[in-house]
Amino acid sequence: MRLKIILMLLLLLGVVTMSCSKDQQQQSSQKRLTLVAISGVEGDALKAAALDYKAQTGIEIEITQFPYANLFEKEMIDLNARTGAYDLIMLDDPWFPTFASKQFLTELTPLLHKRGQNGPDNDFVDTSIALCRHPYQTGSLYALPYVGNSQLFFYRKDLFEKHNLKPPATWDDVLAAAKTIQEKESDSGMYGYVMRAAQGNAAVADFMPIFWAFGGEMFDASGKPTVNSPEGIAALEFMVQMGKYSPPGYPSFNAQEVGAHLLQGTAAMAINWPVWITQFDDPSKSKVIGKIEFTTLPSGRKQGQAEIGNWLIAIPRASQNAEAAMDFLVWATTAEQMKRSALRGNPPTRKSLFRDPELVAKFPAYPAQMRSLKTSRPRPRTPQWNEIENVFGIFLSKANSGVLSPVEAMNQANAEIEKIVQRGQ
C-alpha cells in the first residue's frame, strides 16, 4: 500500500513539473524566435545576423543548423506535423513548390500590409522574388529570397590567353578549348573540363545549362515529360563527349570534387556555384590565385542560362509568432542587413547590392553574377521535383558512366518521370 502511495506521489510530481516547464516556455516564447538553417556559410551569415538582431531589439533567435543532406527532411517532418517548433525556416528554392502546395507556409502579403507595405520592394532581383511565389512568378508570396546563388561558368584565364583561346561564349567554344588545353597541357596532368555527374542533384545541376542551351525542355505545355526529345538527346550526347575531357571518376563527383580540381589547378573549366569564388583567392587552399575568370553560362542554339539556386526564408503556417518572425524576416532582407550578409560571403538578392561599389570592389565577380542571376532559370516548379530529379540524375549518371547510351538513358528517364507525374495526378 505504501509503495502505491509513493508511486502515485511520484507520478503527480512528474505531472506538476512538466506542466510548470510548459508554462515557462510559453512565457519566454514571446521574446524568442526559433529558426532552422543550413550549416555552412549561408546559414552562418543568418546566425550572425540573428545576434545583431538581438543586440538591437532584445529578441532572441534560437538557430538550429543542419547540413544540406538532412535539412529538407528535418523541415519536412516538422512542417508535416505542424508542430510550430520553428518560426522561420531557411529553404533551398526547389523545395518551395512542395512546401507551398502543401499549405505549409504563411502567406506574407497580409503581414506586409500590416506593416504598411504593398508587397516586396522592387529592389529584389525579379528571378529571385519569382521563386517565392506559388504558383511561380504570379501567385501569392510565401517567402523572401536571402542568398542569390545562380550558377557561373569558371575558366582559367591564364590558359585561355596562353593558347590564344577566346572566352567561352558557346558550348562549341567550350568543347574546342577543353580539347586544346588538355592536349597541350597533358604533361601537367591538366584536364580540359571538370563536371559532376553523381546521380541526383549533382548530375542534373551540371546538365541543365547544356540541356536548356541545346533547346531541351523537361515538360511540354500539358505537363508531359519531354526529356527524350532530339534536343535532349543531343544535349546528353554532348555532355558525355565533354566527359572525355573531365577527370576519371566524374560520374561520382559532387561539387566538392569539382571545387578541388579547380583549386588544385588540375582542370581548366567548370560550372559551379558562387560560394567557391572566394576560395580561389585563399592561399591556404588555392594554387590558382588570380587565374580564374567567371562568366555567364555558354550558349547553344539558345542563349545560355544558369540554374538558379537561391536560399529563401519562410514562416511555417504553424508558427505561433508569425508577426514577430516577419519583423525579423523583413529586417534581415533589407539592403543594409543583406549587405552585411554579402560581406560574410553570400551573394545578395537585391539589384542595388550587386552594384554597390564597396561590394563590387571586394567581389569582382558581382557583375557576372548579376547577369547570370537575372537570366537564370529555375528547376521545374513541381512539388514532385525531388523525385523527378533523383530519377533524372540516375539516368544521366548511367549515361556518363557508359552503362547506357544517351538515347537509351533519355528514353528510360522519360518513361520513369512520366510514371512519377502520373502518380501525382
Next chain:
Amino acid sequence: MGRRVLLRSSWLPYLLIAPALAVLLALSIYPLIYSITVSLQVGEAWGFGNFTRLASDNFFLTAMAHTFVYAAAALTCEFLLGLGLALLLNGQIRGRGLFRATLLVPMMLPPVVAAVVWRLMLNPNFGAVNGTLKQIGIDTESLTWTASPGLAMLSVIAVDVWQWTPFVFLVLLAGLQAIPQEPYEAALIDGSNRWQTFRHVTLPLLKPAILIVLLLRTMDLLRVFDQIFILTEGGPGFATETISLYIYRTAFRFFDFGYAAAMSFVLLALTNVISVVYIRFLKHETRIS
C-alpha cells in the same frame, strides 16, 4: 498471512516489468502498428496500392537484387576469412595476442568514419589506393573504384569485408575456445587426420557460434545503409543502391511514407524467412558424427 505473500508475489513481477513494457509499447509496438496502417494508405484511400506498386517498380526490384548480391558476397568472404583467421589464431603461434588485438581495430571504428576514410582512399585522383598502385607501376587510369559501374559494388563489398571480418573472427574464435579438448583426443586416438577432425569435430561443435554470426551478419547486411550512403550514395547511376537507401530516399526525400513502409515490410518478411531457414538448417542437435 500466506495469502498476502502469494498476492504480493503475483503482482510484483508485473509491476517490475511494467516500465520496460511501457517503453517497448510506446517506442516499438505502437510505431510498428502505425507503420502498417501507413503502408495501407495511398493518399487518403485505403488498400494494397503500395504493395502492388512494388511489383512494377524497376528501381525497387533492382535495389532488392543489389541487396542480395551485396549480402551474399560480403557474407561469404567474411565467413571464410573470419573462420580461417580464427583457426589460425586459435593455435599456438608467436605474437598471437598482438595479431588478435590488431585484427579488431576495423571493428572499433564507427562505420561512418570507416566509410569516409575509405572514400578518400578510393578517390581515383588523390586517393591512397591508386597512389600506391601507381608507385608499383600499375596503370590506374581505368581503376575509378566507387565511380565505375563495374567496380563500385566490389568496392562497397570490400569495405564491408574489411570492417566486419574481425567480428566474425571474434565470435568464431570464442566458439573455438569453448570446445573442450576431449573430443580432439578421442579423434586422435581413432586416427583421424586433420581434415577429418575439422570436418567431424570442430565444425559440428562450432555450429552454435556459426549460426549466431551468420544470423547477425545477414541481418546487418540486408539493412546496410551508412557505408554505402557515404561511399557511393547508391551510385554511379543506380549501381550500388540497396533497398535501405531506396527506402530512405522514398521516405525522407520524396516523403512517400506509405510506399517506404510497404518496402520495409517486404524487407522485414524476407529477413525473417532467411533467419528461419538458417535456424532450421543449422539447429540440428549438435553431435559429433
